Amino acid sequence: SDTDVMNEGFEIIERETDRLSKMVEELLDFSRYISGRITLKKDRFDITSTCEDVFKQMKPRAMKESIHLINEINEEVVLITADEDRLRQVLINLIDNAIKFTDADGWVLFEARKNFPNYEMIISDNGVGMDENELALAKEKFYKGKHSNSHSGLGLSIADEIVKLHSGTIQIVSEKSVGTTIRIIIPLGSEADA
Numbered sequence: 001s002d003t004d005v006m007n008e009g010f011e012i013i014e015r016e017t018d019r020l021s022k023m024v025e026e027l028l029d030f031s032r033y034i035s036g037r038i039t040l041k042k043d044r045f046d047i048t049s050t051c052e053d054v055f056k057q058m059k060p061r062a063m064k065e066s067i068h069l070i071n072e073i074n075e076e077v078v079l080i081t082a083d084e085d086r087l088r089q090v091l092i093n094l095i096d097n098a099i100k101f102t103d104a105d106g107w108v109l110f111e112a113r114k115n116f117p118n119y120e121m122i123i124s125d126n127g128v129g130m131d132e133n134e135l136a137l138a139k140e141k142f143y144k145g146k147h148s149n150s151h152s153g154l155g156l157s158i159a160d161e162i163v164k165l166h167s168g169t170i171q172i173v174s175e176k177s178v179g180t181t182i183r184i185i186i187p188l189g190s191e192a193d194a
Contacts (some may be wrong), residue, residue, distance in 0.1 A: 017112050040083040040165055047087070047119055047186075048073060051112040054091045058110075061096065066104035069095075074113035080188055082166055087186070090159040094123045094182055097155060101180070102127035117188055118168075124181040130174040138172055159184075 015164035060135045091110075102125045111122040132137060138156055156170075163170050166186050174180040177192040 011142065040086060040188075042081050042083055044079055044081050045084050047078050047082070048076060048112065050064055050088055051091065051110070051121060052093065054088055055110055055174055058092065058095045058099070062099050062108060064100075065099055067097075067099050067102050068105075068107040070107060070109045072109060072111040076114060078114045078119055078188075080119060080186065082186065083162075086162045087166070090162050091121060091123075093155045093159050094184075098123050098125040098127065098180065098182075101125065116187070118185045119188055121184040121186075122181060123184075124179065126179040129178050130178045131176045135172060135174050 017132050050072075055071050055073065059069055095108065095110060096180070102108060106126050108127075109122075111120075111124070113120055152173040163184055163186065167187040168184065171183040171185070172180065173183075
């Protein structure tokens with residue numbers, strides 16, 4: 001009969017449902033990758049515009065957590081041939097992680113620019129960071145960090161697989177209690193993509 005207790009219970013159920021739903025999605029996604037059933041749906045699009053959209057999408061999430069999300073996306077139109085939805089998924093996942101592992105009043109920086117022959121997207125934070133042992137395992141399947149905010153341990157490995165399918169790489173630099181920088185490098189392809 002206590003409304004506050006009931007509402008708190010509903011919030012817990014909702015959070016757990018979201019967490020489990022995300023975990024199931026990640027498992028399904030990952031099973032597709034390891035069985036080789038995933039195919040990219042490549043189209044020509046402006047990657048700069050996609051980055052701007054993702055920034056706008058993640059801004060309210062950052063504000064809710066009292067994190068300063070900083071936009072350093074170069075405004076130049078850059079056309080690439082890639083799977084826009086999958087790259088968007090990578091960016092959302094990595095920015096979400098950066099927010100999750102950064103304390104209130106911290107910052108997350110999203111940079112994106114053409115650095116021919118590649119397009120680079122860089123997500124940096126001044127969050128909890130990882131030590132050398134965690135960093136070595138970060139892209140491993142099902143590896144969960146030591147931090148209490150760690151979930152299924154699939155997000156980064158899925159992001160890594162998507163980027164590899166685009167012939168790209170993910171580089172991670174991190175220091176415990178200092179922060180993490182993740183650099184996504186996607187080849188532009190031919191001169192026509194430049």
